[in-house]
Amino acid sequence: MRSIIVHRFGGPEVLELVDTPVPEPAQGQVRIRVAASSVNPIDLSARAGRLTEAGLMAPAPRIGMGWDVAGHIDAAGPEVVRFCVGDAVVGLRDLLFAPGSHAEHVVLDESAIAAAPQSVSITAAATLPLNGLTADRAVNLTGLSRGQTLLVTGAAGGVGGFVLELAALKGLRTIAVVRPGDEDLVRTLGASDVITSTEQLGLAVRRLAHGGVDAVIDAAVLGIRAHDALRGGGTFVALVAPFAPPPIRGTRVVVQEVVADGARLAELSALVDSAALTPRVAHTLPLADAAQAHTQMERGGVRGRVVLIP
Structure with a gap:
């Protein structure tokens, strides 16, 4: 089969399309014939070597790319009980040492x-899978209840958009931080208020939420600038560990680490079918154009995900 790998770290040019053996499912595993797989910021970090430098991924002579998958089961190992060959499924590959x-x-x-x-x-x-589970766990880690206020940075992105929709389901007031031009988009996703600049963000947010917000989900990795908007004793959820700010003013700073939770993913899938969650595809590319997908993601401003089609 064809797959995207890297033998060395660097820019999009290090991505290689190679022939690799078709994997076989072991006990409790399924093999999925991939119909689509989205490109996420963590793929860019893995390719560039940032995950290895941060100690989050062990050095290896070759690394397979990709976390998200949607497709159809074409083989099942022993003791698989919930799915059958032919089923349409989504899934998350959260083991960085496994084939992508x-x-x-x-x-x-x-x-x-x-x-x-x-x-x-x-x-x-x-x-x-990746964006939905990340957003869901981040919202839960805030510990907020109906009527409380949440600041979401990078609110127009893949994770941020799901955060807004999940927060709306919980009855939270959300303040979205986005680039100019994304105001209408995030309001359709449930944002209560919108800020289009990160300059003096703490002051801007406190004009809308006196005393500061109850929690922050920092999808844009603004760090201490976003923390300035948080009330004393509030909760800051970071998505990237090295850029988590210190817990000053009695705040609680936690790092969201995504996990491949199929049971919760099934609930998120049902929310898509009830129109409560909105998957967004920026555009699609063939698997052979993975380098182009990485280049577009690094350029920024992509609303939705670039999806690779084998």
Whole structure:
């Protein structure tokens, strides 16, 4: 089968399309014939070597790219009980040492997959696992209840958009930080208020939420600038550990670490089918154009995910 790998770290040019053996599922695993796999910021970090430098990924002579997958099961190992060959599924590959999902086939534990949502295309479904599970866990880590206020940086992005929708379901007031031009988008996703500049962000937010917000989810990795908007004793959820600010003023700073939770992914898939969550595809590219996808993501301003089609 064809898959995207890197033998060395660097820019998009280090991505290679190679032939690799078709993987076989072991006990409790399924093999998925990949229909679509989205490109995420963490793929860029893995390719550039930032995850290895941070001690989050062990050095290896070759690394497979890709976390998200949507496709159809074409083989199942012993003791697989919830899925059958032919089922349309979505899943998350959260083991960095395993072969990646930017490939024609990928093997995942049964516990890491869920039935794909039926109301959107399989391509759109591929944008749900990593971003949806990240957003869901981040919202839960805030510990907020109905009526409290949440600041979301990078609110127009893949994670931020899901955060806004999940927060709306919990009855939270959200203040979205976005680039100029994204105001209408985030309001359709549930933002209560919108800020389009990160200059003096703390002051700008405190004009809207006196005393500061109850929690921050920092999808744009603004760090201490976003923390300035947080009330004393509030909760700051960081998505990237090295850029988490210190817990000053009695705040609680936590780092969200995504996990391949198939049971929760099934609930998120159902939310897509009820129109409560909105997967967004910026555009699609063939697997062979993975370098182009990385270049577009690094350029920024992509609203939705670039999805690779084997």
